[in-house]
Amino acid sequence: MAVSGGASKGGNRGPRRGGKRRPKVCFYCVDKIDHVDYKDVERLRKYVSERGKIMPRRVTGNCAKHQRQLTIAIKRARFMALLPYALD
Template identity: 55%
Template sequence: MAFKKKFTPKKKFCRFCANKNLPVDYKRPDILKDFITDRGKIIARRITGTCAKCQRRLTLEIKRARQMALLYYTATHSAEHLKKM
């Protein structure tokens, strides 16, 4: 009888706490896009691995970027925008 190895998930860490030079800022939509699904939803911290403090800041900055039209609210908005160009 063969024994199955138990899957041990990789330890998640906060990218912003690990790298202090990586700012959470609404002016950096390239970084913020990593934390948004293709449908425009903000990804939960249990999936991304960010700490609670950074997740709150991240959520606030994503919402600011959406207000400033640096990020799209939904995937349909991005598709409509690309058709116009």
């Protein structure tokens, strides 16, 4: 059975960029910070997108422990009006 009028599967999808990626590291582990502080707004802003969403671990490179603490700290900072819920 032939497929008609559609894009071919497995075709050339364009050039791919090769090379090694730099391993992501948890900045809290590197700086030896045990607890994420909700009052440290400048550091928390790095982990919030321009739409106000908390960035996932695969983007930030945080370890699981600090990502959980970071999520709680961002939510506390939002509740205390240190960070906005949504940016305009």
